[in-house]
Amino acid sequence: MNKTVVSTCMLALLLSTVSACGWHLRGSTGSAANANFNFDRIHISAQNQRSDTVRQLNRQLRASGVSLSDIATDASYRLVIMKERSDQRTATVSASARISELSLTETVEFTVLDTDGKPVIPPTLLKVERIFEYDEHNVLATADESRMLKSEMRGDLAGQIYNRLRRLKKPAAASNAPAS
Numbered sequence: 001m002n003k004t005v006v007s008t009c010m011l012a013l014l015l016s017t018v019s020a021c022g023w024h025l026r027g028s029t030g031s032a033a034n035a036n037f038n039f040d041r042i043h044i045s046a047q048n049q050r051s052d053t054v055r056q057l058n059r060q061l062r063a064s065g066v067s068l069s070d071i072a073t074d075a076s077y078r079l080v081i082m083k084e085r086s087d088q089r090t091a092t093v094s095a096s097a098r099i100s101e102l103s104l105t106e107t108v109e110f111t112v113l114d115t116d117g118k119p120v121i122p123p124t125l126l127k128v129e130r131i132f133e134y135d136e137h138n139v140l141a142t143a144d145e146s147r148m149l150k151s152e153m154r155g156d157l158a159g160q161i162y163n164r165l166r167r168l169k170k171p172a173a174a175s176n177a178p179a180s
Contacts (some may be wrong), residue, residue: 077120099134
């Protein structure tokens with residue numbers, strides 16, 4: 001048989017097997033109904049609104065049909081990102097006393113407040129760590145790999161916050177009625 005025919009058949013078989021088992025790309029669930037959010041508007045405040053974590057979280061929330069409010073009082077909940085931190089340290093050293101692996105750590109501390117300013121998710125610290133090989137002979141590639149890993153790690157943190165937001169209960173209706 002021709003190689004291209006065999007390759008095409010194998011690819012078709014692989015694709016049908018993968019699709020039949022329900023596998024899909026992460027984040028490709030599609031509609032807001034799949035996200036199961038119990039609210040429709042959230043306000044996000046952070047020291048750095050343009051950080052990778054905040055941008056990726058904004059993108060995930062919008063894709064799930066949650067509106068981002070510029071005004072905290074217009075939102076069902078307020079997500080407050082209190083701290084974001086990025087660390088890099090030597091993980092292992094070779095026999096010749098040279099760096100052989102680096103450890104990257106990304107952390108974020110956040111809380112979620114209701115419309116009355118009461119915490120519905122208490123201050124929470126999330127942390128992601130990765131270790132990768134350091135190549136002293138190819139410093140540019142190592143720096144590129146470090147940047148890519150950090151971006152991926154911040155995406156992981158955004159995903160963890162996103163999942164915690166999905167578990168929030170329906171916001172209580174604000175009771176502005178005067179007491180009798």
